[in-house]
Amino acid sequence: MAIPPGVSDRDWATALQQFEQAVGEPWVFTSDDDVALYRDAYSPFWGEPEERLVSAAVAPDTAEQVAAVVRTANRFRIPIFPISTGKNLGYGGSAPNLSGSVVIDLKRMNRVIEVDDKRHFAIVEPGVAYFDLYRHIQTRGLNVWIDCPDPGWGSPVGNALDHGVGYTFGAYRDHFHSHCGLEVVLPSGDIVRTGMGALPGSKTWAEYRYGFGPTVDGLFAQGNLGIVTKMGFHLLPAPEAYQTSVVTVPRRRDIVPLIDLVNELEHAALIGMPEYGSPLGGFGPPPPELAELLKKPGGPIDEDYDRYAQQRNRGSWSCRLQFYGSPRVITAHLEHAKDRFRAVVPGAAFEDGELLHFPLTQEQSDLVHKVAVGIPNMSIFSIGARTALNPSPSDGHLWFSPIIPKTGEAVLEAQRVFMEAFAKLGAPSMVSPFSMPATWMHRAFIFIMAFPISRTNVAQNRRNREVFRELVKVAAEHGWGEYRTAPAFQDDVMAAYSYNNQALFSGYTRPSRTQSIQMVSSLLVDPESGQGI
């Protein structure tokens, strides 16, 4: 069994006893077999000395038990790292920032406290998975939707606290934005509630997020200032119907009005999450003809790309618009969207999907993108299998997730900058001239890329880490920062947020990730007084 850094054998033994007293002996995990379960399945350091490993895990059942564990950790200066369901794959999984940490595994705290389908909110504990909340709603026939990420085995609390995102409508996709009220165990072991939750007997915990006085909730997301043990969320009223329509525009420069118009529709709440693409390709290596075109001295110009598209009788860009609401509202919004495009983008063409009424039939449910209609699922794990297009599936991936503006100009710039960066680094490009951003965020794009992870090829992992770190710098040079990242790269990303000599992150508001984060006790609490410092 590993021992946390700087902790004596005697103190460690005493701490484990106190953990057992707090949560019960079966819920303190110290065997090699048990702690191995907390390895990051997608660790970029897999099998290397730098891999973040756990010394033990403790699974409390209540906020009071969490507080007791935190007090013990403080007493013996043991680093702790809370997780909700620990499924944050691609951003670090359940492994801690600091090797030797004790994981506080909140999976037993899996109670749905309340769901209200008249006022449209939920209050849940961190061990509740999206599947659990969905089941709670479905079995009771409640008239609300959840917004869930892909896959659906994660925790609404953990996902929101890492600024996770989803697929449905407006700001509901920004899971921290849609939170409302927290219960938090502080490093001192005190339990606080934020917003209206701070009012004993409050009737509006999950409806009015500010309460009275300074708003502190953000300190507990991607921060190390506490462990969230309850969280309220605004929920979307279940819509009556759903329809998609794919708009395709012919020319490369049409990306600018395409995105402007979609922004207009989305920010006015006329559509849900748009999904951009290009009929000409996307992420991944270019086909031979495109590769040849890209070799043109000085690079291709817009007319070259337009000719490339015309030769294939395809549009240059597309966007899948998603409409939610009553059929009459959907029809009106769709017609309005078509009017706007026809007025602004010559040649814009629409392909409408079927108008679907809820509840969906099984056949309809099988065909829709489930997360777009609030259904958690695991299907994303069935698409990584070896195929002719994917002959060597990786063992995992790391997400590189820079935030860029929601404009066509920014997308074209990101394509150019990252393609040049990959070329300069001598690495295979993950970007093509047709790569489009992810749109999970309501007000910004994520120009996301997945770096492959290998369990067996250490050299490849090292190389990918180097390239990843360089891309963080390249992005920062262009005003783009990552919105979340695995522990391996948090220092790199944090370094990019350097305004005024990194004044924001001086002191103790050090970003981290997952449930609410690694907490190095000695940074936060005076071991003598037990008070925060």
Place this chain on the structure above:
Amino acid sequence: MTCTVHPLYSVVSDVRFADSAEFGLEAERLGVHVVRISGDITGFWFNDLSMRWRDHAVAIAGMTAHGPLFCLERFAWDHGMRVVFRGTHLVLDAHHVAHALTGPSGTIARAQTLGLEGPDWARDVARLVSACEVAGEPSSAELMTVLATGGRDDMPEPLVSWVIAPACAGALRSLVTLGGR
């Protein structure tokens, strides 16, 4: 926690792959409830297994691609369960399938007896996992199927056969047996 006999609650067959389909047919013939998936375990998980595991741990087995096992194994960890047997089955060429097995020594010994040598190797694996020990000294074996006549013309995703069962403390041995629903 002490080990008891853990009947197999279900066997998962991934119908995208002919070998896994054969595995499922044999498990069915042996009387085990078979869940047929096409890569996605969502339906099995959400409508069945998650509720069962919430009540009590029951053993399951399967032959799938890596993805479904990856998901089920992590769900299993949250319920105090582990993969106690794992076999990877890699089609090398038209005439050879390589098998790498790890699990309790008794099960591995039975695998060596079965041999997995002929075209019915997937059915052999179904028989193997349908009576798999869930504890015992860890062991491993590498076996080879040789398809002397005909051969095969596909190169599918490497398949994994597996047994997930309640984690056991100590060396007490027990068997996964049929018909646990």
